[in-house]
Amino acid sequence: MSIQFQSSNVLARLKPFGLSFEKSLTDLIKGIRQHSKESSESLAQFLDNAIVECKNELSSNDMETKAMAVLKLAYLEMYGFDMSWCNFHILEVMSSNKFQIKRVGYLAAIQSFKNEKDLLILATNQFKKDLNSHDHVHIGLALSGIATIVTPNLSKDINDDVLMKLNHTKPYIRKKAILAMYKIFLQYPESLRMNFTKVIEKLDDDDNSVINATINVISEISKKNPKIFVNYLPKFFRILEESKNNWLIIRILKLFSCLSKVESRMKKKILPSIIDLMVKTQASSLIYECINCILSSSMLSPDSSRDREVAELCVEQIEKFFEAGDPNLRYMGLLALINIVESFPVLIKFKGSWVANTIILCITNDDLIIKRKALEVYQYLINDDTMVDYTRVILKNLIPGSVPDTLKYDIVVKILSSGAMNNYGHIPSFSWYLSVLKDIVTLTLLPNANDILAPEIREKIAVELGKEFKNLSIRIPSIRSDILAIISEFIMNPRILDDCPSLLKDLYWIMGEYIDQLEDEESTLGKKIQLFNCLVNVRVDRVLELNDKLNFEVARKLVNHENTEILTVLIPFLVKLFSSIVSDYTNAYGEQGQLRHKKVVELAFDLDKLVYFLGCFENHLHYEIQERSLSWLEFLKLCFESLDVAEEVKKMEIEEVEYYKNIGDEDEDEDEGEDDEGEESSEEEQEDYIELSSEDEEPKETESEEQVDENPQSFAVEIPDTLDTVPMLLTHVLPTFFKSYDLPPISKSSQKSIPPPEFDLDSEINSPKFELFSDVEDSDTEEEEPVEVKEEVKKEERLERIKYDPYYINDTTSKPKTKKKKEKVESTEIPEKKVKPKKIKKEKVLILDVEDEEVVTAAPVKKKKNLLMIDSSNLDNFDLSVETSTEDDIDLSALRNALEKEKVEVKEKKVKKAKKKSKSKGKEAKDTKQDKDKEAKEGKESKEKENSKETEDKEGQESQDSKETEAVNSHSSSPSPGVVVPVKKSKKKSRAIIH
Amino acid sequence: MSIKFLILISRQGKVRLTKWYTTTTQKTKSKITKDLTTLILSRRAKMCNIVEYQDMKIIYRRYASLFFVIGIDNDDNELMGLEIIHRYVEQMDKAYGKVSELDIIFGFEKAYYVLDELLLDGKVQESSKKEVLKRVLNQDDLEGSEEFDVLIN
Structure with missing residues (x-):
């Protein structure tokens, strides 16, 4: 019946306040639309007026007017107006018994409430009242509100009330309650510890949406802490098998990939059913999730042939994504392909290199998102055969006007890193590679004036290119003269000096170092x-x-x-x-x-x-x-x-x-005729x-x-x-300033093994030793050969001396390599692929890995915590096995103890002071040791007496103490530092007081 | 699956509805809104509806003159995100009866109510199409009947 009214205009007309209610809001919106057409000033003027009007309406006693004002403010909030100043009014509107008004109140509260203490104390009561309302719609509103607003304090206070709603008769309330509980867990992890089983029970709920919500909560928690759910794997698996709801299945798959991080044995059981799901389903989101789950839980090892078959099956599924022609599916397919390729680089050539071709197609795609994504795996596509073709493909992106500047930098880095791959192993000919580098310079650093890149991008590209030129010139002697020929052009080009001077830093160095090889x-x-x-x-x-x-x-x-x-x-x-x-x-x-x-x-x-x-x-x-x-x-x-x-x-x-x-x-x-040729x-x-x-x-x-x-x-x-x-x-x-030593390339690892020079700032700089050394150098410079021919003793002495000299690289590490290199240069008469000793490269890779790890471990420390933010960081290191404890109670009791003891202490102190005085007097009077000993004994006795008195006086208190220490013991075994620390403190406190 | 925010942007770049499921300062809110508006409006129809932005993924979908934009975690399923948007639009369509941009502008609270029944704090609370609608209509009825009561008394 009511639906009829709802739809008819008659009802609207009948609404005594509804009419004005709607009219007022409509006026506001219409006004905004009207004024925004005119000018920004008139709009600002209008909005200011509107807010003043709302303020007036808020101070009225009529609840409906208030609600309307709140609603208008909620609308204005979208335009970026802060409405937290009227939070208490919102609270008032929330407390109305009329559902319509209450609903507006909650709507505004969800938009506007943040962490305000005074407000939330009052809000807590309102939430409690609504949670315990007889009307389930009110409860639902309150639960929605709690889920958004919850703070640590609020979550503690409201925990029990929400918990009760988990067993509400209506599934509508149960599912909201479980989702609200998740937010409480985030703010108040103790609650999860106490109510863990209740959450698990909800998996057996009769209603599907409740199970759905529960799985949702569990998979969110397991992102942070998968361990606690491992035991319930069979249960999740059963739900997966029984359910036909894709939303639910996807969520369980997500859960599985989290769990697999801690439980590697599950692969055997779930992999077949996931594959089964993948093959049978029509839904692309589910196919994607299956592939994602298989790969992210590292169920496949690249060595096993059976696993490879599974991977191939996945690729076949992905093929369908691309066939569909939908851009979103293409993106998702690409994501999945990238995932596969990263663990199975061999599959690049699968199906007549369909994979490689697809990725290259994506790189040429106009959509920057897809292009950027595909570039991520570009290096996997590179091998001896594809190097030239694919480089040409991505080089095209550098042509002015094709892609944004930031992407150009990424592309340059990709070209350079793929060139350097396997120690420049895939490069067919270095003259080709040099021409590529030259193209990069002309395309990115020296384009026409109107296509010039942003200065910071230019700078970054210039630095990268400089490094690459330097690397090549150091490591590949056979192409030095070619490099120098290119470089000399750049050095003489005034535009480079203007636009990207950073490039020159390395070029000058190369030029100077190898100037004799210029041809x-x-x-x-x-x-x-x-x-x-x-x-x-x-x-x-x-x-x-x-x-x-x-x-x-x-x-x-x-x-x-x-x-x-x-x-x-x-x-x-x-x-x-x-x-x-x-x-x-x-x-x-x-x-x-x-x-x-x-x-x-x-x-x-x-x-x-x-x-x-x-x-x-x-x-x-x-x-x-x-x-x-x-x-x-x-x-x-x-x-x-x-x-x-x-x-x-x-x-x-x-x-x-x-x-x-x-x-x-x-x-x-001449110029009079032709001016523009300056x-x-x-x-x-x-x-x-x-x-x-x-x-x-x-x-x-x-x-x-x-x-x-x-x-x-x-x-x-x-x-x-x-x-x-x-x-x-x-x-x-x-010449001896520059040519005394050859500069061989040294891998990062051997550079690292050079001990850092120890600076001794205290000792004299101009010591006799140093003079000796400079003598040697002088003779060295004037007649080089004789000195070297002379005794090796001197050389050794010198080595010893320069060992800690910061200006010398440790000779012992560099010497042997120099020799090797010289041999190479002599023997290898420019083979097309000049490759440095492989050892060095391998070391390099290793070091990069190590550095990466360091970065990862350092990251969490750096991450700053936003106080406002509600996130799941509270669940880090969360451990269920710790017995439920009530931190606050302990703290309180400890405080109480402390207070009581302090009272006693004051009394005792007085006694002690008196005794100490007598002690010191005694010391002054008697000098002999015996007497001192006696005194000490007396002191001990008196202390013992004190203690016994104390125990007699405060028997009850002591028993409390022992309880407390028990609690402390049980806690100290727990791994959770957050819990242990405060208790330990209280222990210390009480100890300090006792002694 | 956790949605961080939902924004409705018109083709002219006007914000029609916002909902933030993470506590965010007004400053970041307007920055994100501004960034996304330029980013999404500049994308052509044949491009994919998934965009990487900061440390999250942005999923958007265009319905008539409105862009529905949500932000999700990087490891969430993007296709689900698209599905959620579609669900929301479907349900608004039914709740308003052929929803249009104007409907959402003038009846924005209803859009919020539908959203609140579909999502609870960014999590999908109801995957059944009927259920969400039923709840919203129920509550609307409640409003109506309350007023009816007032009239009768």
């Missing part, structure tokens, strides 16, 4: 000088006072660059580069260890440029840069003086400036100059003629064609 088709030395000028020659542009269209843009940018890291690496690199130029000069033009005077002047000119460049950093704010530049400057200036050609260098400098001035003028004339033209100029300087190195006669043509006076007239000796400082001392 160039035309002229290696020319290339080096080109590089050198490009980086160092700031003077020309400064003298010419150019501000744009610089001749040496990179050098100018470097001088003003903000990235201190790359500058610190740059400085030694430049010196290395110069050193290499010097040695090339002596090799190419040397005549019995001497050089033509002209060549010496050229060298000195280069050196002068370097000195000028480093001079720019003399007063750099960054300490490291300043230090490095200054220490090199001192040395280089010394070299320059030793060359003794300052005058000629001055002239060359003027010529050079003149030369660029001319070029600039010519260029300006950058290119400056590059051309560079090349012009480079050609010029590279021609320098070609056989003397032809080139000197050219020189005469360009600069008629300078070279022909003033520079005499004599042979000069290049100073030892340049030819011998300079």
Whole structure:
């Protein structure tokens, strides 16, 4: 009958307050819609008014008006308005006897109540009242409310009332009660300990939805603590077998995968029925859950052939997901595939590599979620055959505009890590790999200006690429010259300096370290000088006072660059580069260890440029840069003086400036026609100059003629064609700074085994020993070979000395590897797959694992606990076996004891004090030991007496004490620290008081 | 299976209903809402309805002009999540009688009541379709009859 009324408008009209009730809320909503169309200010104005209105309505005595105001506020809460200020009004509305109003109250309470003490004390009473109502609808409301609002205190108070509802006649209440109990368990784990059996009993309930809810609760608890349910496995299994409700079955499967973590024997029994379920069901969610359960409970071992068959069966099921063409099923199928592939990498090739193809298809999918997910298992797809094809596939994603920046970083990392897999074992040819790296740089770091990536992503990618270049150059000697060729391009590219300087940090290092292996088709030395000028020659542009269209843009940018890291690496690199130029000069033009005077002047000119460049950093704010530049400057200036050609260098400098001035003028004339070529033209100029300087190195006669043509006076007239000796400082001392030791790759594990240097800050630094050592080094640098040929005793001594020197890597670990590597280089004449000794790689992998573990163990400590959050962390380490104990009671009784004892104590103290006084008096009076002993005995006796008095006086109390200690004993055996600690404290307290 | 929150977002990005089953500060609430609105509205129809966000999975489904969005744990069954959303919509459809976005805007409390019967603190409390509806209608009747009583007396 009432349904008829419900549906008819007649009833609405009849509703005396319902009409206004609805109207008011509708007005609010309509108002919001109206005003949000106009402007945000008018909306804010309207909402402010609405809240003021609600406030007024709340203060009215009419319950219905109040309820309406609360409802409106609940609506506004969705818009982000806090409504906790009216919580007491909500409580009032909840307490109404009218269901309609009560319902509004609960609705608002669930949205708004949080952990407010005063409020919850009152709310507790309201909950209790409603829980014990005769009307089951009221009980249901209260249970819903409790499940959302419950706090630790509330859960203790309300525990018993909710517990009673577990046996309510209506299943509607029972199922709500069991779910509410779960929240109580979370807040008050003691309750689970006491009522565990009651929860299990609910599994035998007549009503399906109650069983459903119970399983839900159990599977939630078992996520935290599966142990306590292991004994009930048969029961769960029976429910699984009997039930036809997929929701329930899925939940039991979830429960099983939790239980399998503690009970490995269950596999045998449940696996067949899970497989059976999987094959028979039509529901994809259930199929997925079956696969998930099989895999996550690690029921399959990759070694067993039967298990492999099961895995294959799973893959066949997953195939159906993909056939359906539904994007969600595709996602789920992918998840399952990933799961399988991770435990059965062999299955990648299953069904004519259907698996691999599917995953690659997912990687090319437009949906970023699927793409990202599929990328996770990309490395499993890689082998010798697929490397090139698949790399090409994912490289396409880096093309500007195809995927978001963050994903690009992931893709770069994937490409790099898959390349490095198995110690670069799957790479067919390194020149291919290098071209891939080069593509990555051009696609991600140097795209067109409007496709440029976000700075932080660029930075991250640059760092990764830098590392990779470094790794390759250290570990694969045969491709160093190729790497250097690529790198030199990057180094001379001013855009890299602007957009991703972090890349250069590693590139500078590589370049400096392996500069001698740089090769160039035309002229290696020319290339080096080109590089050198490009980086160092700031003077020309400064003298010419150019501000744009610089001749040496990179050098100018470097001088003003903000990235201190790359500058610190740059400085030694430049010196290395110069050193290499010097040695090339002596090799190419040397005549019995001497050089033509002209060549010496050229060298000195280069050196002068370097000195000028480093001079720019003399007063750099960054300490490291300043230090490095200054220490090199001192040395280089010394070299320059030793060359003794300052005058000629001055002239060359003027010529050079003149030369660029001319070029600039010519260029300006040309540029009038073509303005937009600024950058290119400056590059051309560079090349012009480079050609010029590279021609320098070609056989003397032809080139000197050219020189005469360009600069008629300078070279022909003033520079005499004599042979000069290049100073030892340049030819011998300079290289020894860099070339005394080879740098072999050292695996992380052996690096770790190097003991950390022990710094002794107290002892004198300048000890005689140290002087001795520097002597040795000096002789070492000047005539290397003789020293090495000399006695090995000295070497050993030296080793001993540098053992704890932080600047030396322990020689003993690195030496043997160096040898191995050298052998390799000699023997393996560039086999396409140059692979380092496998040992190193294996070690590496091991270490990574160890680190991972550390991270995992450290994580829980870091995790901060949100006080507001209700989560299941209370159930961590929860153990049922601990007897039910009532913490609070013990605490209370302990407190009571303590209080009573304190009273006694006060009395006793007075007595003791009096005695102590007499004691000290006695000590003063009598000096002999005997007397002291007597005194002590007396003291003991008196203490005993005190004790006996105490026991006589407080017999009852003592019995309490003993009870307490019993309780303590039983607790101390329990593993749960949370319970033990407070009790122990109380024990200590009482002890302190007794003595 | 534990749902962390449910949000209804219109195609214009307006929030129509929110329900949080974990205690969350207003700030995080609005951040999540904002993030998800942009994230979900930007996805095309043929893409999958499961999104990874922070440390949870977001399941959404579009019905007419409304997106139903829920957040679940990473290890929960995503297809179940979709099913729950569908269940909720089905039941609202019956409770309102052909539900539309406007119905939910103006009768939002009813949407909450249906939800509260379907889920209790984020857990599915009733998987039977009939039962949920029955409860909601029962309670509505109760409201109605109370008022009827008032009228009679």
